[in-house]
Amino acid sequence: MAKKKSDRLPISMSRKFILNDDTQFAIKEAYKAARTNLVFSLASSERKIVVVTSCGPSEGKSTNCLNMAITMAETGASVLLIDCDMRKPVQHSLLRLDNKVGLSSVLGGIVHDISKAINREVRTHLDVLTSGPIPPNPAELISGSIMDQLLELASKHYDYVFIDTPPATVVTDALLLNSRTAGIMFIVKEGRTTHGEINEALEKARMTDGKVLGFLKVNCTGKGGKGGYGSYKYKYKYNYYKYSEYK
Ligand SMILES: Nc1ncnc2c1ncn2[C@@H]1O[C@H](COP(=O)(O)OP(=O)(O)OP(=O)(O)O)[C@@H](O)[C@H]1O
């Protein structure tokens, strides 16, 4: 299979996709619509913990995980964002936070008091636990009992928790979290994510006994793109926004 061209931007340019006071009205509204659908999807879940992933790399997981967390916090709900991509973490760079201590420090037993690793009120009602230094064994750390305790604690203290993860078809990290959370929100990039990749990711998610909460379709043209989400039979859909609206 041909390798997809990377469209990764420098972090300084990536920051412009984070919701802020100058973000266009239509884009903010699209995220709000996605939030409404997500709240309904979470209604029956005891733990309002959402794992954000996608099939492949560079499909917008981190940016959209952060934007969904920001949009949820705007309702007045308390939100924790956890950067659980301990392979290619970016949340600390996007938010200009220190990353000497973070999730890996907690899971590795270096920091015992989780509250000392959390960045408070990064935005109103939004706390962030950055990845911490990159560990050699992310999947092992995610599977461990300290992660269970952290998820338990987080769901008690916060109304919603959003977890940024690596791509689901490449490594198992997101799938390892699935059955211990409310479920997965898949980022699907129109014109890039293929039906085959979506099916593969869904198959893997089903094997974990977890739930797929829905899809957030990005890079939309407004029509069902060939190979994108438009003609896909899965019933969930949050909303869409156009890349062109950011320019
Ligand atoms: N709305 C957008 N329009 C255009 N480019 C975007 C948009 N959102 C994110 N990007 C760019 O796409 C690239 C990938 O975004 P992001 O880091 O959120 O993806 P990812 O799926 O988390 O990647 P990875 O698999 O490496 O973790 C970044 O360079 C980012 O700046």
Ligand SMILES: [Mg+2]
């Ligand atoms: Mg990412």
